[in-house]
Amino acid sequence: MDVLIVGAGPTGLALGIDLARRGVDALVLERADALFPGSRGKGVQPRTMEVFDDLGVLDAILAAGxxxxxxxxxxxxxxxxxxxxxxxxxxxxxxxYTAPWMVPQWRTQEILHKRLTELGGRVAFGRDVVSLAQDEEGVTLRLASGEALRARYVVAADGGRSAVRRALGIGMTGETVDxxxxxxxxxxxxxxxxxxxxxxxxxxxxxxxxxxxxxxxxxxxxxxxxxxxxxxxxxxxxxxxxxxxxxxxxxxxxxxxxxxxxxxxPRAALADRFRSGRVFLAGDAAHVHSPAGGQGLNTSVQDAYNLGWKLGAVLRDGADPALLDSYEEERRAVAAQMLGLSTRVHRGEVRRGEATRQLGLGYRESSLTTETRTTPGPLRAGDRAPDATVDGVRLFDAFRGPHWTLLALGVEAPDVVTAVRLVQGPPYEAYGTGLFLIRPDGYVGWAGETSRGLAEYTRRVGL
Incomplete structure (x- = not known):
């Protein structure tokens, strides 16, 4: 087994979908005998709608809410x-997408679960993880039934009271919001x-x-x-x-x-680490929010979206395992930002608006981000890649799928590896002029005026 995912909430199911479409052998373990039955996280923010578009569930989400x-x-x-x-x-x-969409959490999970099974993935219900042990080759989970399961990596998506996080001894730092x-x-x-x-x-x-x-x-x-x-x-x-x-x-x-x-x-808490060896924390296992502002479920799904392509790159594409270090680097900073926002919304200090839509989140400071232009335009490496129509091609249609995309806007397109989809066209206002390598999660990983340095970057990420 490549990956064991503990928890069949939105985080675990979204990660299962992303790994399944990459051909990664993964299993979702759920302690309960069925999916969560309540409406708790009912708001789907615009950025998550873009994620759901890529994962193939947006039409169902729109129809359900x-x-x-x-x-x-x-x-x-x-x-x-x-x-x-x-x-x-x-x-x-x-x-x-600029307005949040209301879908009860139980219905979101049903839709994600259906998509997961369509892709050949599955959830094993009634599996209660009680302990773990890891070594240089993998992780062994022991269940309450006495069964032991082993995988190369484990992702804890088992909620705010995460059994996996406690087994790892990772603390959470936070405060009572109210x-x-x-x-x-x-x-x-x-x-x-x-x-x-x-x-x-x-x-x-x-x-x-x-x-x-x-x-x-x-x-x-x-x-x-x-x-x-x-x-x-x-x-x-x-x-x-x-x-x-x-x-x-x-x-x-x-x-x-x-x-x-x-x-x-209502409380806000952030895990002291998002990774311990071959085990990663995601969703509520890593950060707990006030429900105000609808940030918890959305930040959690985006954790999965960030981690999924990186696990796929290491497990299927031969990328250096050091790529996985960028998960905690990128997502812990975002989670801390969203925790603060949720708390301010709860206390009436901030209105729900541009920040809560999550379209402005990005990774400019990430070690995985490379900006080589001397004078960057309106869009910089690390930013969310906006939609557009370039030479008759809608970019979100081009981005959809587990691949990388290279945009050549107003410059000559270089030879690219077969795993990268190429879109060429004139300069576009939201991007400017240049080459833009778009990550599988819809952020600009590398940007340049010429292709100098592009080949080195692609080797680094397993392309």
């Missing part, structure tokens, strides 16, 4: 105002329209807010309620009915069913 509704503010049974959660942004040729406990639940409710997100502010000192959001593509609503510090949150049907009736104009019996419920304390 919908736009975020306008929030309606209620007081004493009357609508007293409206609130738009996100700053608007117009779609453009270089950024076709001491107030929270309830989140997927429920069936009568008496509320599904065209708005219904918000009920605290009625008095010591009370918490109540928010009831229709979950796009389903008949459910997501209930989120805040409680005073020290409260024991009741996640039962009766407990949720009491909260809804006490904080809104709805009657207890209007809550007809609870499909999933959980309580949590």
């Amino acid at each position: 919908g736009d975020y509704p306008v929030q309606v503010i209620w007081q004493d049974g009357e609508r007293v105002g409206e609130h738009h959660m996100f700053d608007p942004a117009e779609a453009s040729e270089d950024s076709p 001491p107030s406990p929270m309830l989140v639940a997927d429920v069936r409710i009568s008496g509320l329209d599904r065209g708005n997100w219904h918000v009920f502010p605290p009625r008095g000192e010591g009370d918490g807010f109540l928010a009831i959001c229709p979950l796009a593509g389903t008949e459910d609503f997501q209930v989120v309620a805040q409680f005073p510090e020290g409260t024991d949150v009741d996640c039962s049907l009766d407990g949720i009915r009491k909260v809804v009736a006490a904080r809104s104009h709805l009657a207890p019996e209007d809550v007809t069913e609870v499909r999933w419920a959980s309580d949590f304390r």
Whole structure:
């Protein structure tokens, strides 16, 4: 086995898809007997929509979800105002997706799981990892059943309480974002329209807010309620009915069913390391966010997207294993940035807008980034490669797949290795003039005015 992935959440499933399409022998292990049943991470940000486009699941994601509704503010049974959660942004040729898309997490996972099986991958459910041991050749995982599994690499995508992270002895540094406990639940409710997100502010000192959001593509609503510090949150049907009736104009019996419920304390924490030998941490195993701003699931999926092509390059293309060092270098810095953003959004210091869309994230400072132009244009090596139509070719169509892409814009195209797709055309405003080697995860790895230094870079990354 090449790779064992622990955890069948969005992170583990996305990584499984990326490895499967590269011909990497990987298995996803999931402790539970089925996929996660709740809506918890319901926001898909524009950058993740681009990732899902590449992984072949965007059409299904779009069909399964919908736009975020306008929030309606209620007081004493009357609508007293409206609130738009996100700053608007117009779609453009270089950024076709600019608004978050609402899809309940359970549905996102179903879509990713289906895609994984289409590619020949699989999830082994009911597999509880209790310990690991690694050596120079690989990693051995021992399961609660007594079974032992071995692979060349292991990726821990098993959540904020990661058993693999604890087995490695990697700590997490963080803070409590808000001491107030929270309830989140997927429920069936009568008496509320599904065209708005219904918000009920605290009625008095010591009370918490109540928010009831229709979950796009389903008949459910997501209930989120805040409680005073020290409260024991009741996640039962009766407990949720009491909260809804006490904080809104709805009657207890209007809550007809609870499909999933959980309580949590908003916190932010970052793993001290994202790698230990042949084991990598990804998703919530590496960083835990406040849900405000919808950054957790998206940052996690992008962890997988960053790691997948690098594992494929080492395991299938003969790249130097040192390439894997760039995973922690690149993703830990991004995770730290997104943790800070989530916390500021939670505390009302920052609005949801350009930063939360994640289109501006990049790797300019990465050791894997090479900028050779004396005067870089609007786009630099390390930046996200924007969409465009070049000589009749849509770039996102050219990028789609596990390969690298070389753009020759306004300059002569050099001979390239067969593993690289070549697109030629005139200079384009979003790029400028030059040669741009686009990584499989959609970032500019190398940029130059001529091909000098390009061959050396391609050898380094296994091309």
